[in-house]
Amino acid sequence: KAGVTQTPRYLIKTRGQQVTLSCSPISGHRSVSWYQQTPGQGLQFLFEYFSETQRNKGNFPGRFSGRQFSNSRSEMNVSTLELGDSALYLCASSLTRQGAGEKLFFGSGTQLSVL
Amino acid sequence: AQSVTQLGSHVSVSEGALVLLRCNYSSSVPPYLFWYVQYPNQGLQLLLKYTTGATLVKGINGFEAEFKKSETSFHLTKPSAHMSDAAEYFCAVSGGGANSKLTFGKGITLSVRP
Numbered sequence: 437k438a439g440v441t442q443t444p445r446y447l448i449k450t451r452g453q454q455v456t457l458s459c460s461p462i463s464g465h466r467s468v469s470w471y472q473q474t475p476g477q478g479l480q481f482l483f484e485y486f487s488e489t490q491r492n493k494g495n496f497p498g499r500f501s502g503r504q505f506s507n508s509r510s511e512m513n514v515s516t517l518e519l520g521d522s523a524l525y526l527c528a529s530s531l532t533r534q535g536a537g538e539k540l541f542f543g544s545g546t547q548l549s550v551l
Numbered sequence: 552a553q554s555v556t557q558l559g560s561h562v563s564v565s566e567g568a569l570v571l572l573r574c575n576y577s578s579s580v581p582p583y584l585f586w587y588v589q590y591p592n593q594g595l596q597l598l599l600k601y602t603t604g605a606t607l608v609k610g611i612n613g614f615e616a617e618f619k620k621s622e623t624s625f626h627l628t629k630p631s632a633h634m635s636d637a638a639e640y641f642c643a644v645s646g647g648g649a650n651s652k653l654t655f656g657k658g659i660t661l662s663v664r665p
Contacts, residue, residue, distance in 0.1 A: 540587075
């Protein structure tokens with residue numbers, strides 16, 4: 437089985453631009469979660485999607501948004517980029533909701549640099 | 552609300568020495584507890600998971616963790632460190648329930664000296 441695939445692997449943007457990151461979950465997995473990882477803050481939960489609906493959201497501004505398609509693939513979008521958005525963005529998939537104690541399978545992440 | 556505390560950001564051990572990485576959690580309900588490992592330039596992978604039942608949980612690569620409710624701890628151990636164990640380790644807690652999310656600690660970097 438293929439693992440969780442995130443594209444692109446690296447991204448460089450300038451302040452004010454917007455960016456879209458993509459995540460393809462493991463086949464059969466219906467839940468996709470997104471995390472922001474930075475050296476200072478560790479892993480911060482962004483949101484979880486299940487059956488094309490956002491089920492849970494972390495404490496991030498509205499500039500961070502996402503969606504999930506019928507094939508469970510997910511995208512996240514960050515508008516009006518700020519320098520502080522520079523981070524590794526990790527996607528994780530699981531068979532069902534995080535709250536069920538499911539094991540998460542992580543992709544290798546997208547490293548976003550905002551200049 | 553739930554949270555995880557991992558004391559210290561870096562642990563260094565000699566090859567063959569005991570590895571002990573500490574984790575304390577806070578949860579208002581019986582938790583699911585996890586340890587994940589992240590190798591350089593990779594995503595996280597699950598080492599082990601505690602749900603209910605036996606308090607000593609065995610994971611991959613010789614790691615194990617003991618759930619102690621009275622101490623709200625879930626420390627990770629390995630009897631003998633190997634060079635390949637050098638990585639970042641994250642403890643995580645989920646409170647259960649449909650809308651519960653997985654909350655991670657800040658992580659501990661493990662270095663292994665030859």
